[in-house]
Amino acid sequence: MRFELKVALRYLLSNRVQSALLIGGVAIAVTVFTFNAALINGLAEFQIQRVVGSSAHVIIEPAKPTPARLKSADGAERLTATQRSLDRRAQIKQWRTIADSVENLPGVTAMSLNILGTGLVSRGQMTMPITLKGVEPSRLSAIAPVNDSIIAGEPRLGLNDVLIGRKLATDLGLGVGQPVFVQSDQGRERTLTVRGIYTTGVDSLDARLGYVNLETARVLFDLPEGLSEIELKLENIYAARDLARQIANGTGLEVSAWMDKNQRLREALEGQGSSGSIIKMFTLITIVVGVASALLLTTMRRRPEIGIMRSFGLSERFVLSVFMLQGALIGIIGSVIGCLAGFGFSTLVAGITTSSGGRLPVEPALGQYQSALLLAAAASIIAAFWPARSASRIDPVEAISQ
Amino acid sequence: MSTSTMKMNQPVLDVQNLRKVFIDKDFETPVLKGVTFTLERGEMVALLGPSGSGKSTLLTILGTLMRPTSGSLQMLGEDLTRFSPDALTEFRNRKIGFIFQYHHLLPDFTALENVMFPHAGRVGRETAYARERASMLLDRVGLRDRMHYRATRLSGGQKQRVAVARALMNEPALILADEPTGNLDRENADQVFALMTEIQRETGTTFLISTHDREMAERCGRRIHMRGGVVVSQARESGIPALRVIDKTVARLETAQLRDAGR
Numbered sequence: 092m093r094f095e096l097k098v099a100l101r102y103l104l105s106n107r108v109q110s111a112l113l114i115g116g117v118a119i120a121v122t123v124f125t126f127n128a129a130l131i132n133g134l135a136e137f138q139i140q141r142v143v144g145s146s147a148h149v150i151i152e153p154a155k156p157t158p159a160r161l162k163s164a165d166g167a168e169r170l171t172a173t174q175r176s177l178d179r180r181a182q183i184k185q186w187r188t189i190a191d192s193v194e195n196l197p198g199v200t201a202m203s204l205n206i207l208g209t210g211l212v213s214r215g216q217m218t219m220p221i222t223l224k225g226v227e228p229s230r231l232s233a234i235a236p237v238n239d240s241i242i243a244g245e246p247r248l249g250l251n252d253v254l255i256g257r258k259l260a261t262d263l264g265l266g267v268g269q270p271v272f273v274q275s276d277q278g279r280e281r282t283l284t285v286r287g288i289y290t291t292g293v294d295s296l297d298a299r300l301g302y303v304n305l306e307t308a309r310v311l312f313d314l315p316e317g318l319s320e321i322e323l324k325l326e327n328i329y330a331a332r333d334l335a336r337q338i339a340n341g342t343g344l345e346v347s348a349w350m351d352k353n354q355r356l357r358e359a360l361e362g363q364g365s366s367g368s369i370i371k372m373f374t375l376i377t378i379v380v381g382v383a384s385a386l387l388l389t390t391m392r393r394r395p396e397i398g399i400m401r402s403f404g405l406s407e408r409f410v411l412s413v414f415m416l417q418g419a420l421i422g423i424i425g426s427v428i429g430c431l432a433g434f435g436f437s438t439l440v441a442g443i444t445t446s447s448g449g450r451l452p453v454e455p456a457l458g459q460y461q462s463a464l465l466l467a468a469a470a471s472i473i474a475a476f477w478p479a480r481s482a483s484r485i486d487p488v489e490a491i492s493q
Numbered sequence: 494m495s496t497s498t499m500k501m502n503q504p505v506l507d508v509q510n511l512r513k514v515f516i517d518k519d520f521e522t523p524v525l526k527g528v529t530f531t532l533e534r535g536e537m538v539a540l541l542g543p544s545g546s547g548k549s550t551l552l553t554i555l556g557t558l559m560r561p562t563s564g565s566l567q568m569l570g571e572d573l574t575r576f577s578p579d580a581l582t583e584f585r586n587r588k589i590g591f592i593f594q595y596h597h598l599l600p601d602f603t604a605l606e607n608v609m610f611p612h613a614g615r616v617g618r619e620t621a622y623a624r625e626r627a628s629m630l631l632d633r634v635g636l637r638d639r640m641h642y643r644a645t646r647l648s649g650g651q652k653q654r655v656a657v658a659r660a661l662m663n664e665p666a667l668i669l670a671d672e673p674t675g676n677l678d679r680e681n682a683d684q685v686f687a688l689m690t691e692i693q694r695e696t697g698t699t700f701l702i703s704t705h706d707r708e709m710a711e712r713c714g715r716r717i718h719m720r721g722g723v724v725v726s727q728a729r730e731s732g733i734p735a736l737r738v739i740d741k742t743v744a745r746l747e748t749a750q751l752r753d754a755g756r
Contacts, residue, residue, distance in 0.1 A: 094613040105601040399597045402558060403659070404586020405614040406579065488558050491597065 095409060099416035102389070109385060114425040116381045120374040121429020121467045122436060125458035127374075129437040131367035133454030135360050139328065142356050143349050145235040145291065147203070147322035148331045150352065151189065151338060152345040153181040182317030189342055190321060198334065201233040201324040206305060208312035208319070210275040212255075214263045221259070221273070223301050225308020234322045237289055237302060243267045244287030248304040252286035256297030260288045275311040283307070375470045378425075382418055382474035390414060390482035397482050398490025407483040414482050418475020419468065426467035430460045503570050505666050505699045506532040506555065511564035513550055524550045526722035527564070532667070532701060537693045539710035540703040542719035548703045549671060551719070555701065556589055556669050557581045569666055586615050590660030590698075592670040592689075596652035598644035598659075604631060604651075605640045608658045615663075623662075630658035634688055650681030657688060661698070670702040674709065682706070 103110040156179075183189065186204065194202045206225035211218050228248040232238040238246045242257060244267035253271065265271060265285050274280045283303065290297055309315060325331055331348035339346040350357055390397070397410055437455035445451060513525040524547045532538060542548050553559045554566065557573055566573045569588060576584060598607045606619075608627035613619045631640050634654040639647060647655065653673065660668050673689070674682035686709050693700050702713065710716050717727045 092618075094617050094619060097619070098614075101601045395597070396599050399599065400610070400614065401582070402556065402585070402591050403611040403614075404582050404584070404589070404663075405611070406582050409614050488553050491593065 095412040096416055098413045099420060102393070102413070103417055103420060106389070109389070110421070113382065113385050113421050114428065117378050117421060117425025117467060117471060118429040118432060120377045120381075121426045121463050122432040124371050124374045124463045124467070125430055125433025125460055126436050126440075126453075127367055127370045128459040128463070129433070129441075129455050129457050130453050131363050132457035132459070133437075133441070133452045135363060136454055136457065137452035138356060138359065142353055143328050146349060146352075147234050148325040148328050148349045149323040149335050149338070150347050151183065151193070151321040151323070151342070152319070152347070153183050153317075154344050155181070180314070180317070182314060182319065183321065183344065184317045186318040186321065189344070192341075193321065193323065193338060196334065196338075198326045198330055199323050200326050201230070203227070203230045203233040203322040204305065204318050205322060206308040206312055206314055206319045208275055208277070208308065210273055210311065212259070212263065212301070213272050213274075214265060214269075217263055219259060219262060220299070221255075221301050222299050223253075223273070223275070223303050223308060223311065225303050225305040225312070227305050231302065234324060235291070240289040240291055241287045242290050244285065246289075247286050248302060248307075249286070250304050250307055251281075251283055252304065252307075253283040254287045254289055254302040255285060256300060257288055257290040258294050258298035259301070260285070262298065273311065275313075277311070277313040279311045279313060281307070281311060371466075375466055378422070378467055378470040379474040382421055382471045383477060386414060386418060386475050386478040387481075389417070390478045390485075393482070394485055394490045397485045398487040401485065401487035402491060410483040410485075411479045414479030415472060415475050418471045418479070421475075422468040422471025423464075425471070426464045429467065430458070430463055433458050433463070434460070503534075504531040504567075505534050505536075505569060506701075507565070507567040508555070509565040509567075511551070511554065511566060512562045513547075513554060513559075514562045524722055525554070525561070528719075528722070528724055530717055530724055530727055532699050534666075534699060535693075535697040536715060537690065537700045537713045538702070539713035539716045540701055540719065541705075541710055541716055546719040547722040548719055552669050552671050552701070552703055555667075556591060557585045583615075586611060587663055588666045590663070590665040590668040592653075592656050592660045592668065592673040594672040594675045596644075596649075596656045596676075598647075598652055598655055600643070600645045603641050603643055604636060604647065604655045604658075607644055607655055608662055611659065611662045627658070627662060630661055631655070633692070634658045648681075649677055650684060653677060653681070653685050654688060657685065657692070661692065661696070664696075665698065667699045667701065670700060672703055672705065674704070674706065682709075686712070 190202065190204060193199065203226055207222065208225075209220065209222050212221045213219070226233075226248070231246055231248060237254065241254070243260075244254075246254065248254065253273070255265065255271075260266070263271070265288075267285055267288060269285050270282050271285055272280070272282050303311070323334075325334065328349065331350065335346040335348040335351075338344070400410060401407075434455050437453050437458055440451055441453040441455055443451055508531070509529050511525055511528040512523070515522045515524060528547070528551060540548050540551070550559070554561050555568075557576075561574065568584075571584070573581065573584070598604075599610065602610065605624070605627050606613075608630055609619055609623045612623040612626075616623075628637075628640065631637060634657055636647075636651060636654055636658075639651060644652060644655065653676075657673075660670075668689075670689070674685050677685060686706075689700060689702070690712065692698070700713075702709070704710055715727065718725045
């Protein structure tokens, strides 16, 4: 063992109460750090899972035709008003080839081919707007878990069937098996039967969204060939952006990832993340202040001893190392204990069931233990530097005569 | 810092016209006003003088813990005034041993560790050599059975004997002792002094001992008297062999007593 390390250890052991308090202080700070990380990251993961659990991770949509612009021959800038052409319906015409290749991409776990359109549903004198999503019956639950959210009827989509949300069913007074009149924005009309009623827990969705058979949607929205969108689910949700870029490059279509479609979620996550960072920063400051002040007291108390060491010819570097090592030992031992405590505490809290029957969104695995260890140890070493340097510069003559 | 060029007849210490002036703001206090003397290899010299005569300052400068204002300071042929701070630190470690009035042992370490400290601190490890030499030295100062005692568990006399062993650890050429028995009772003081005398004779290490104790000073080969920052006399021993023999006999008797006391 390096002699400096032996001396540092001996000093820590000689004042057990102070060392225990110091290590305890670092451990508590690291516990707060890791628990905070487990909570913030757990919460983020919980929110992400809730969003991505019921929505697509990658959405492929028709390319938006941008008006062509001719460059003038003389190179001069001319201001012109341009408008996107809406003469043609936006649709994915070559969807068969795209669907075939996309579905086989690695990491893609599910795919849904959709036609989206708006219309009106009415019963008697009551008329409500509706968004209809035409899907293949076999892939009804490929994206959102529609199967599991049916509260009445069954998740079946025959050619004349429609699945509606609970809010719409209540508003129109509709029950399973009852007919409903649908008029699409393309002017097509049809009478469909309510085959099932679902609930997502989000009223605005439950009031607006209905599911129909893809073939029914073709007729209603007058799209004999194309699709409105292709939705994908991925194994790794964080690969969505890369995959979206890849598909966009390969097809020239408009492809977006879930995180780009959920501005609000992103803002919420960023907000949580930065408040978490502030808490982490304060725990690190606590470590620096605590370790620095305690070590400063130690070096004060040991001034005569430091003077003696210098008098028998031990270098400034030796003294510096002894006190830096004390800081490092405090930091490393404290943060190891803190990580264990943080993991234990997060696990304990994650196991608590709330009064509403849910779980607290704490994820013990996301406690950022590595960075906690590294940062806390680094903070302790940095904190030790100043006292250690002042110790190494003690004038031996003055210190001995104390 | 090669000592290979050192000649055997070269003095261990050669001090010429050494001055030290303490400056506090605009107020100058001259403490050493031109000190000149040499110490030969194997000498045991007492440094005498009233408080404030500059003894401590002189020892501090000779111990390279402080730089002189002017004058020449040569040790083993090396001009120490030209050394960098780091070089001085290493020189101090290898060539100079300190014994203070208060033992100044490190309280968290055992007697053995305290003795090894100057060596282990320099090389970064407690080597087998250091362990062996430290054990031998502790045995020599009669503390074989106290080797693994913490410094705090030793008596005053025992602590000072550990301090003597520690000063000898790196086989220094010069040992500077600042009133080494000033803090001990008569019996312990005599034991420690006798021990230093013996070791000095066995090893040929040069000792410069600052003391107020006339009796001890008489037993040194030479006495340097200081007053008001200058050396006023440096009487060399008469050199009567009989005196030396008597000295030796007394010392042996004392060591025997000391060993009995240690048991």
